[in-house]
Amino acid sequence: MQIKETNLKFNGQLKTRRTTRRVIIHHTATNGDVPAETVHNWHLSREWSGIGYHYLVRQDGTIERGRPENTIGAHAGSEANKDSIGIAVAGNFEIEKPDERQIEALVALIKNIIKRYGNLEILGHRDIMPTVCPGKLFPLEEVRKKVKEEDILKSEAWKLDIIKEARDKGLITIDHDPDEPASKWFVLAVSLNLLNLLNKK
Numbered sequence: 188m189q190i191k192e193t194n195l196k197f198n199g200q201l202k203t204r205r206t207t208r209r210v211i212i213h214h215t216a217t218n219g220d221v222p223a224e225t226v227h228n229w230h231l232s233r234e235w236s237g238i239g240y241h242y243l244v245r246q247d248g249t250i251e252r253g254r255p256e257n258t259i260g261a262h263a264g265s266e267a268n269k270d271s272i273g274i275a276v277a278g279n280f281e282i283e284k285p286d287e288r289q290i291e292a293l294v295a296l297i298k299n300i301i302k303r304y305g306n307l308e309i310l311g312h313r314d315i316m317p318t319v320c321p322g323k324l325f326p327l328e329e330v331r332k333k334v335k336e337e338d339i340l341k342s343e344a345w346k347l348d349i350i351k352e353a354r355d356k357g358l359i360t361i362d363h364d365p366d367e368p369a370s371k372w373f374v375l376a377v378s379l380n381l382l383n384l385l386n387k388k
């Protein structure tokens with residue numbers, strides 16, 4: 188994952204953010220693509236310090252830097268700004284879907300952020316404030332799943348194997364959340380081994 192530096196100049200001193208609990212996703216609500224620099228100028232003209240988001244994902248999947256990541260943004264109200272990283276995705280997802288490359292880049296970016304900050308909640312702007320942002324066609328649930336899934340695939344594929352076998356054999360009947368405590372996996376693994384032994388006899 189690469190971040191394109193934009194070297195934007197901010198008005199005044201940006202404040203350092205002390206806590207980071209969530210990632211908040213926005214759309215730019217623009218008709219098509221827009222560079223971080225343009226958004227920066229819009230936000231400057233509102234007499235903000237500059238672009239309110241920490242990152243902007245362009246339609247070709249390029250990730251541009253907005254505010255320095257460790258500073259307080261201006262994107263989700265004064266309370267949420269204090270403990271969140273704001274990411275804008277270029278486009279208006281009330282009327283169109285984001286480009287696949289944007290989703291891919293966004294997932295990579297959030298995974299990279301989580302690697303550095305620990306597990307964070309992934310929210311849409313509308314989860315915080317009365318707004319449609321990031322738009323009804325923005326696949327927030329898909330993004331959450333992808334951020335989670337890829338981690339599981341990399342480090343814990345064995346859990347998926349166990350779940351699949353346990354489901355095939357009727358030990359569990361619904362999808363279990365892979366974040367549940369390790370003891371469950373151990374119990375399932377032992378149960379499967381027992382079942383296999385019994386079936387052999």
Ligand SMILES: [Zn+2]
Nearest residue numbers: 213214312320
């Ligand atoms: Zn928003």
